[in-house]
Amino acid sequence: MKIKKFHGASMPEAMAKVRSDFGADALILSSKVIKHGGFLGLFKKEMTEVVAGMDPDVHVERKKPQRPVPLPNAENNGGQQKILDELSHVKALLQKDAPESHPLSPKMDQLARYLTSRGLKEVHVQNLLSSIDEKYEPLSRKEEIKKTAVEELTVMMEELPFGHVFQKRYVHLFGPTGVGKTTTLAKLAGDAVLNKGWTVGFITTDTYRIGAVEQLKTYAGILQAPVEVAYNMDDYRKAKENLKGVDLVFIDTAGRNYRNHTFIKDLQEIIDFEEEADYFLVLSLTSKYVDMQTIYENFSSLPLGKIIFTKEDETSTMADAVNLMLEKRLGAAYITNGQDVPDDIQTVSAGNIASRLMKGYTDEGSS
Incomplete structure (x- = not known):
């Protein structure tokens, strides 16, 4: 059984890599957002990680749910069952370590709606909320939320060049x-x-x-x-x-x-x-x-x-x-x-x- 992690800037990009390596019959075990790269623990970027599995010796056909096709003999059945047991075990281990997703608190939902109403794209809003959730205890006061949002938005942009000093003629x-x-x-x-x-x-x-x-x-x-x-x-x-x-x-x-x-x-x-x-x-x-x-x-x-x-x-x-x-x-x-x-x-x-x-x-x- 071959198991491999794939990374991409987005889920479609990671899935494209899965299909390229494993083909259409790849089994997706898990997916999550991870921090990657950076310098001395800072400036890490979020990436999507997908864990996929494939057995090069076993071709699993995709069947309609209402008409499952029985395996032809006990030997094949035992081999495929072993694979399924192995994948289930790996998936359970990965899910154990995966971060739990929580619904937004009313205050965080208010922040999200504010930024969305101003025109900030959803991907940037979600990145901001994820960063706040990862680094801070639940926030309740608006001034505190505003201060934290400014700090995390600054982190999102601080790798970009800002300001100017004239040095060229x-x-x-x-x-x-x-x-x-x-x-x-x-x-x-x-x-x-x-x-x-x-x-x-x-x-x-x-x-x-x-x-x-x-x-x-x-x-x-x-x-x-x-x-x-x-x-x-x-x-x-x-x-x-x-x-x-x-x-x-x-x-x-x-x-x-x-x-x-x-x-x-x-x-x-x-x-x-x-x-x-x-x-x-x-x-x-x-x-x-x-x-x-x-x-x-x-x-x-x-x-x-x-x-x-x-x-x-x-x-x-x-x-x-x-x-x-x-x-x-x-x-x-x-x-x-x-x-x-x-x-x-x-x-x-x-x-x-x-x-x-x-x-x-x-x-x-x-x-």
């Missing part, structure tokens, strides 16, 4: 139309000039939108920063040469329809992606998750480093942003929450993203 912002790239660029440049004492310059490739160059020149004039306009790669390289005396160069790109794949090709024909630079994808927190996902996929061929989320002041939830970051394993550098330049922008961490997601929890219902 060129800074690129990409994203669809209407997300506030130019204003965000001005906020970053304003902080560099007014709070850090650096010199900055701008290059814009946004020659499609009416008034785009003039908008950037207005910000640049306030900061006393030079602006270069690039229509093609030669213009772009000349602009870089003209700005070689400044500390940071911020590159604004056109906001085009993100469903238009030729836009990415246009960017690659203007911008030199071989240079050492910071590359940010700018997304609005007011966008639907499916749109965020599509935008990311369309820009994923570019060397994206982190996300900048805009328009926090226009939405009440961070759930779709958290869904995207956890799924794409891409962290966030900044969040903007207004139109004031350079004030309405903040660096972010896993902890304050988690706090933002849980912000309204204790406001709902009694404690």
Whole structure:
């Protein structure tokens, strides 16, 4: 009798491995969620473990329950019975050690409903609840539950890159139309000039939108920063040469329809992606998750480093942003929450993203 454990990020993935190794006649003995990997006991990821068995010398046909086929002789019957006894014994041992599943307490159910109502995907809600159940005694007070949820959400995201310190000379912002790239660029440049004492310059490739160059020149004039306009790669390289005396160069790109794949090709024909630079994808927190996902996929061929989320002041939830970051394993550098330049922008961490997601929890219902 051959017994083997199979692991996967999900049950379908683990079952695919079972079918690949053992075929359709594999016997599933048990399945459970386990912690795997990590470093010094930290950062372990949840995986699905399936224990399956197969006897290469015995072919078990699948029969209809109402018409069982008797075994042809006593010898075969004894052999198969021995296998069944062995599998039953192994299954009993595994089930003895398997963690018991418990129904959610009313407070944990309330937490689950809160996060689901905010838009957090069910898989992340369940991972959070499992982590809380594994690490903590039953919680009763809402403030205590909120604090614990923030801590565990932080753990779920802390492997992702957050925040930013400028160490590269060129800074690129990409994203669809209407997300506030130019204003965000001005906020970053304003902080560099007014709070850090650096010199900055701008290059814009946004020659499609009416008034785009003039908008950037207005910000640049306030900061006393030079602006270069690039229509093609030669213009772009000349602009870089003209700005070689400044500390940071911020590159604004056109906001085009993100469903238009030729836009990415246009960017690659203007911008030199071989240079050492910071590359940010700018997304609005007011966008639907499916749109965020599509935008990311369309820009994923570019060397994206982190996300900048805009328009926090226009939405009440961070759930779709958290869904995207956890799924794409891409962290966030900044969040903007207004139109004031350079004030309405903040660096972010896993902890304050988690706090933002849980912000309204204790406001709902009694404690």
